[in-house]
Amino acid sequence: MDFSWTQKQIEFKKEVIDFAKTNLGTTYIEEDYNCKFSKKDWKACADFGLLGLSVPKKYSNQKEEVDVLSAILAMEALGYGCKDNGLPFAMNAQMWTVQTPIAHFGTEAQKDKFLPKLTSGEWIASHALTEPEAGSDVFSMQTTATKTDGGYILNGKKHLITLGPICDFALVFAVTNPKVGKWGLSVFLVEKGTEGFTVSPNKAKMGLRTVPIGDLTFTDCFVKEENRLGAEGAGWSITNHSLELDRCSVHASQVGAMERQLEQSITYVKKRKQFGKSVGRFQSVSNRIADMKLRLETSKLLLYKVAWLKSQGKPAMLEGAMLKLQISENFVNSSIDAIRNHGGYGYLVENEVERDLRDAVGGVIYAGTSDIQRNIISQIIGL
Amino acid sequence: MQEKIIKYIEELSSEEIDESIEATEDLLGSGILDSLGMMKLIAFLEEEFCCKVLPEEMVIENFMTVLHITDYLETKLVEKQ
Numbered sequence: 001m002d003f004s005w006t007q008k009q010i011e012f013k014k015e016v017i018d019f020a021k022t023n024l025g026t027t028y029i030e031e032d033y034n035c036k037f038s039k040k041d042w043k044a045c046a047d048f049g050l051l052g053l054s055v056p057k058k059y060s061n062q063k064e065e066v067d068v069l070s071a072i073l074a075m076e077a078l079g080y081g082c083k084d085n086g087l088p089f090a091m092n093a094q095m096w097t098v099q100t101p102i103a104h105f106g107t108e109a110q111k112d113k114f115l116p117k118l119t120s121g122e123w124i125a126s127h128a129l130t131e132p133e134a135g136s137d138v139f140s141m142q143t144t145a146t147k148t149d150g151g152y153i154l155n156g157k158k159h160l161i162t163l164g165p166i167c168d169f170a171l172v173f174a175v176t177n178p179k180v181g182k183w184g185l186s187v188f189l190v191e192k193g194t195e196g197f198t199v200s201p202n203k204a205k206m207g208l209r210t211v212p213i214g215d216l217t218f219t220d221c222f223v224k225e226e227n228r229l230g231a232e233g234a235g236w237s238i239t240n241h242s243l244e245l246d247r248c249s250v251h252a253s254q255v256g257a258m259e260r261q262l263e264q265s266i267t268y269v270k271k272r273k274q275f276g277k278s279v280g281r282f283q284s285v286s287n288r289i290a291d292m293k294l295r296l297e298t299s300k301l302l303l304y305k306v307a308w309l310k311s312q313g314k315p316a317m318l319e320g321a322m323l324k325l326q327i328s329e330n331f332v333n334s335s336i337d338a339i340r341n342h343g344g345y346g347y348l349v350e351n352e353v354e355r356d357l358r359d360a361v362g363g364v365i366y367a368g369t370s371d372i373q374r375n376i377i378s379q380i381i382g383l
Numbered sequence: 384m385q386e387k388i389i390k391y392i393e394e395l396s397s398e399e400i401d402e403s404i405e406a407t408e409d410l411l412g413s414g415i416l417d418s419l420g421m422m423k424l425i426a427f428l429e430e431e432f433c434c435k436v437l438p439e440e441m442v443i444e445n446f447m448t449v450l451h452i453t454d455y456l457e458t459k460l461v462e463k464q
Contacts, residue, residue, distance in 0.1 A: 105439060139418065180443055181411055182418060183412070231439070231442060237438050238438075240418070315422070317419070
């Protein structure tokens, strides 16, 4: 068993950290307060090549093909170097749940049309699966796509869609054959401006406030057959295809954030003096730091295991669920500990410590709640 | 092949079904398997029959019933030879 990274991977990680620290915002207080998306940061990440990590290089500005492990390491580095947790979250959503499915299931025409615009940052896309009555029970969706001459008529509503309010197109799941249940789902690429396709304004939320989120509505919306992704009925396969990679990558950025958080905490508790000594000398504080370190390292182990399994083309159902559960819960717990370590200073918005906690809570809900992950784990191991 | 697959599915879904599974029963549609069960079945098939099920092959034509699965696998194994 070899846990080491190659020199090239280590250098790539450093490059991403340097890029993030140099080119992305130094503070996100205002953006967080106003729920403001930074197109400038998004474009900077695209220009650096980060958005292209999930697709073959011919559709991006990468000079060479990037392996899965390096891509995951890069997203971890972005989480470390970028103080805005929303940016890597949104990027991962587009990269693995829109770009990867198009790269795998798309026609050459679809790949040529959509992927270069996404990886260059010119277009933004959202993955539209969740509905008001279809959250964890996602296959009970109500959105329909009825076959008609030359295409399909979509009707229905998608809910809590990341990047929805600003998307240039959406990858939309709809029922094409209700008689065959999960096998009857198909996927469509619906472009902004298509008649019958509307998006809601951005909805304010507790954390990840720099990422627009909203509803998509389809009312007798005609979509050409050439905009169907994959075969009719391929929806179930498309949802499963990049699920594990998405979980891996989005939580890689959380691992990076946890490392940043730990370093900040250590610096602060060494500097902060009470009763004549650094507060880090008190065991109640140092124990918390030790717990944060343990959470970080156990998170890394699960992350790298899943990344390695995926790099080998192996399934990671159990490991992916454990990763999602462990890292998202760890990030919440370490974010609370980071605030405790900073005391009143950590509670003030202006010091950018408390924001991590608000951002972390979303992680135990999106892409399969912690409850669902526990169900998956227990089912896989035989219950 | 068919017996092995049915035996595995029955082990997977022992609490959900009382009777033995027919090769022509709709696995997902009738609730014998849920999505996770289907993914576990696919992982089992890949290991047991030394093949790789491509994402685009996970469609109703190949996985609706045990009969569909055996037809699909037999074609795949012939292609491999």
